[in-house]
Amino acid sequence: MIARLAVIGVGLIGGSLARALRAADQVQDIIGCGRSLDNLLLARELGVIDAYTHDPATAVRDADLVFIASPLGAMREIFSQIKDVLRPETVITDGGSVKGSVVADAQAVFGHVPPNFVPGHPIAGTERSGVAASFPELFRNRRVILTPLAETDAQALARVTALWQAAGAEVSVMSVAHHDEVLAATSHLPHMLAFGLVDLLAQMQNNAEVFRYAAGGFRDFTRIASSNPVMWRDICLANRHALSDMLACFSHEMTELAATIRNGDGEHLLDIFTRAKAARDRFIDGAH
């Protein structure tokens, strides 16, 4: 049981974890912290939080557990604001989509990564944001990756693991660098393709007509291009090295595919498409 949970950033992720822990009867008091008063008022009205503040230091002062679910670009500033008031026994975790940058931010502010800080990332979300989009089942049967360091306290790791399990998630542990490579491949690169495709089409002449004839596949394919632009700017900047590597690999793949199409090499095309279909059917739909 968490006596007092501080959620910094009461949006889709922060709001959903608060709702899930409350639904699982794992928490007594929840204090929310954020910049938008409207969002905080709505969060309190919805019962997602019990109290609110705009000041991270106030939020964490008496908290047993702090969950930071702010955009990556705000992490360093938040660490600075809470540094001097954090009790040594308070456990901190976060939901940032890139772990290397968050660990670097903690290092820069605290001079070391605090043993009670457990970097984490729930692999869940929708293209919507704000507390209005949050719901308690968001993490159910979804994966959460924790990336503890050598200095991370084992009890803090166990506590954060239990927290996510109470929200219905399956917890995995991996290194910071490996997390950032895997996510560059499975999340950050696809988002770049969706943003790039929609941006390209929007620039075409008669773009309204082009979108009019887009079928269901296009709708699914580009849904992630409706994600929060600020969040994605931050992710790109935070994971620029691993993402740049993946973009280069993808460019290489597409250059080959384009040459195969231009040359009319049907046999090679069939090989590529058959291999891709088999991989997707095996890995994705086979997982259910």
Added chain:
Amino acid sequence: MIARLAVIGVGLIGGSLARALRAADQVQDIIGCGRSLDNLLLARELGVIDAYTHDPATAVRDADLVFIASPLGAMREIFSQIKDVLRPETVITDGGSVKGSVVADAQAVFGHVPPNFVPGHPIAGTERSGVAASFPELFRNRRVILTPLAETDAQALARVTALWQAAGAEVSVMSVAHHDEVLAATSHLPHMLAFGLVDLLAQMQNNAEVFRYAAGGFRDFTRIASSNPVMWRDICLANRHALSDMLACFSHEMTELAATIRNGDGEHLLDIFTRAKAARDRFIDGAH
């Protein structure tokens, strides 16, 4: 009312049109034609067709209306097989995803494009294939593009238009070349990106782990990579010029985006993502 409809290729598209027309009481007799006996037997068992044959000439001999829903690579051979038995009053249409190649095939076989042939393309489908995947509502509220030529008979066009409207679709008319450009942008390019992404990830070390951490967005994004490889080989070959142009444009877009990320230009990233989100929200979700 169609006294006798011949459906060549009783798969997702052909089967769904047969079911839709039957449900709308628009057809008396439906004869199905295809190569797989199992699929034809299943189609008859499901009531999608009344009779079947492996021979396109037999299928079209007494038909009022012929719908060719075969892969693009089979079109020319089918035109050759039906050429000598087609009655001049029989109306023919097709469901091919590329129109230039189908018109060229008709031209090559008949020496001209028959006035009763109305090239068409329903913008609908799922990643599944075969008559088992067909359902009568597939075309409801979906767009169907017809690409009549100057020599196309107005009555044939009217008849095919009414046919698709009876299946619940909204019919648009545009030129062959314009259709192929629009579809290269909204359908063929996205499929190439999905096939390329899944193929790239499948080649990565620890690919099982990479797919394990893929979230819902990735699932949606890559669903179209589970589409029929033969169909997509044929589409790429048939629309290679327009698709090559789109691939080059996309490559240019991604080269710029990759440079922006590598340079850490957050302001420019925010511009691109904001523009893309606005376009998608406006064009796609705004359409409902």
